[in-house]
Amino acid sequence: MKLSETNKAWVLLTPALLFLSLPAYGLFSAIWTSLHENGSFTTKHYRVLFQQEAFWESVGYSVRITLIATVLSLLLGLLLTRAFTSIIQSTKGKLSIWLPMLFPHFVWGYIVLLLFEQSGLISHSLVEMGLISSTSSFPIMTNDQNGIGIILTYVGKETPFVVLMLLPIYAKQQTGYKDLVQTLGGGKWAAFKDAEWPWVFPVLLEAGIILFAFILSAYEVPFLLGATFPEMISVLTYDWFYSGDWNERPLAFASMIITSILIGIVSFIAFSAMNRKRMLLTKGQD
Amino acid sequence: MNQLSKQKKIQFWALTLLFFILPVVFLLLKSTVLNFGFGRNEDIEFSFIGWETLFSESQLIHATLVSLGIGALVVFLNLSIGLLAGKALAFYSFKGKSVIESLFLLPLIVPLLAIAMGIHVAMIRIGLSDTWIGVVLIHLVPTIPYSIKMLQSGYASIGTGMLQQAQVLGTNRWHRFFSVELPLLMPSIRSTVFLIFVISLSQYVITAIIGGGNVVTLAMIYFPFLDSAGSTVLAAFSTWFALLPILFYLSMELLLSLLPYQNPWRTRL
Numbered sequence: 001m002k003l004s005e006t007n008k009a010w011v012l013l014t015p016a017l018l019f020l021s022l023p024a025y026g027l028f029s030a031i032w033t034s035l036h037e038n039g040s041f042t043t044k045h046y047r048v049l050f051q052q053e054a055f056w057e058s059v060g061y062s063v064r065i066t067l068i069a070t071v072l073s074l075l076l077g078l079l080l081t082r083a084f085t086s087i088i089q090s091t092k093g094k095l096s097i098w099l100p101m102l103f104p105h106f107v108w109g110y111i112v113l114l115l116f117e118q119s120g121l122i123s124h125s126l127v128e129m130g131l132i133s134s135t136s137s138f139p140i141m142t143n144d145q146n147g148i149g150i151i152l153t154y155v156g157k158e159t160p161f162v163v164l165m166l167l168p169i170y171a172k173q174q175t176g177y178k179d180l181v182q183t184l185g186g187g188k189w190a191a192f193k194d195a196e197w198p199w200v201f202p203v204l205l206e207a208g209i210i211l212f213a214f215i216l217s218a219y220e221v222p223f224l225l226g227a228t229f230p231e232m233i234s235v236l237t238y239d240w241f242y243s244g245d246w247n248e249r250p251l252a253f254a255s256m257i258i259t260s261i262l263i264g265i266v267s268f269i270a271f272s273a274m275n276r277k278r279m280l281l282t283k284g285q286d
Numbered sequence: 287m288n289q290l291s292k293q294k295k296i297q298f299w300a301l302t303l304l305f306f307i308l309p310v311v312f313l314l315l316k317s318t319v320l321n322f323g324f325g326r327n328e329d330i331e332f333s334f335i336g337w338e339t340l341f342s343e344s345q346l347i348h349a350t351l352v353s354l355g356i357g358a359l360v361v362f363l364n365l366s367i368g369l370l371a372g373k374a375l376a377f378y379s380f381k382g383k384s385v386i387e388s389l390f391l392l393p394l395i396v397p398l399l400a401i402a403m404g405i406h407v408a409m410i411r412i413g414l415s416d417t418w419i420g421v422v423l424i425h426l427v428p429t430i431p432y433s434i435k436m437l438q439s440g441y442a443s444i445g446t447g448m449l450q451q452a453q454v455l456g457t458n459r460w461h462r463f464f465s466v467e468l469p470l471l472m473p474s475i476r477s478t479v480f481l482i483f484v485i486s487l488s489q490y491v492i493t494a495i496i497g498g499g500n501v502v503t504l505a506m507i508y509f510p511f512l513d514s515a516g517s518t519v520l521a522a523f524s525t526w527f528a529l530l531p532i533l534f535y536l537s538m539e540l541l542l543s544l545l546p547y548q549n550p551w552r553t554r555l
Contacts (some may be wrong), residue, residue: 009378016371016390016434023393023427026401029408084298096302099310101481102531104488106508107524111309114316114517121312156305168439210394217397219491224512234399238491241403256400263395 027260034253045250054236055255061230063262065147066216069154074208076155077162078200085170088163098160106220109153113225116141116149142225149225150232158211165207169199205274213263233259317521336518340526345507350530353487353503356418357534360425360486361479368433368478375434376441394431401427402492409496416500424496425489429482436481440474479538484531
């Protein structure tokens, strides 16, 4: 009986496991391509890649933008969900906070462009109000060297995503644990740390990893709102992939593999932090 | 207490208005207002010229149909795979389950660009590059993990009780699926359909690589438009991107209302 039940689960999982072969094949093929030239093994592409100044610039720039956008989205999403759980659960609240999810990333990027470029709405409004003398004295916030436009786009698009992930936790949250902390004489901080954070942390971490991986390697938004130099890693990769120079194509593969390894390291650190936390949590329940 | 919740409501609406609603309203205005009268003393001028120009592009209608077709197929495959896997993960405990669960998260963590570039050569070899089937397959990569997750929690929230009851009453598997599981899962299915369609519509770079410029979805013509079209036309185009999922969703609802148990007129009696 037990065995047939388990088998049934695997039968149900078969199509999904078959699907996994698609991204798995893609990744391994990318690794293979980055390590071969004319059919024989070589690390040459990585050596060439590591000598590229543009690559290192790009890695630093991408990681900085990604970290800022991820942390801001997580923070805002957490604060919004905590403060307004009951309002967000209403239909009106849901519709308004998830409105950005209706738009593709690049369309939200275009909205940011319309609002924040030097000839955009905010700049013109400030001139009308007499706060700045002309639109050219408005700071450059799109296609800028610091990636402000990219960060604004991602924070606007991903904060609702974080709310989406966190809402079930807060909707189901029982006040019992908080009452317990209070009964035992703990303050607000203790209630947050002991009766809220342990449930929120794993979800926040998962959302954080998804966002970090996505923002670091997505092409559309930095293409639209990035500067010519430095470029984000995805834009650089795409240029190499489609450049006329056939020698540059392996560099595209190598740079994406390095990006994957970077994401892998970050996820590993995050997951091991979570597992430690989970272990403590289950220990407490024994 | 009441005072506090009222204050909270005001705070919430101020925040969402400023950060989410007003930008969208501005986009809508931008597509119908020719000039906002900045700097000049002209009046604000309304016009549908942006929308007219957009729909006079012969590519647009075609690309919309291509996007709808690809999106519909991606949604269908997602539901099929997601419902099965979601059920397995929600109701069964087996060895290696946590490993499987993290494996299903991996496609969201590995760069999509790396996967698309890696698959590209294989697609050429088996004749799927430059075809819409190839594009549908690559669109599965960023979508399936979400479907599995959402439908898994959907199944988990209905629990096994109702299903066991139906089983005890002697229903067969299909009957059970259509008359118990599907109606109870409707909320999760709705949000899955919506999210998956939007994600499929948003894919530019992987569509470009696998479709090779032959499969012209809306995203494929949006990017060239950015260089050539005026901001009024672009604002209309941008709005079109948000209207499509709504249209798709409404037509799904219409289809579903044909199912006997979903008929709103009947359940209200």
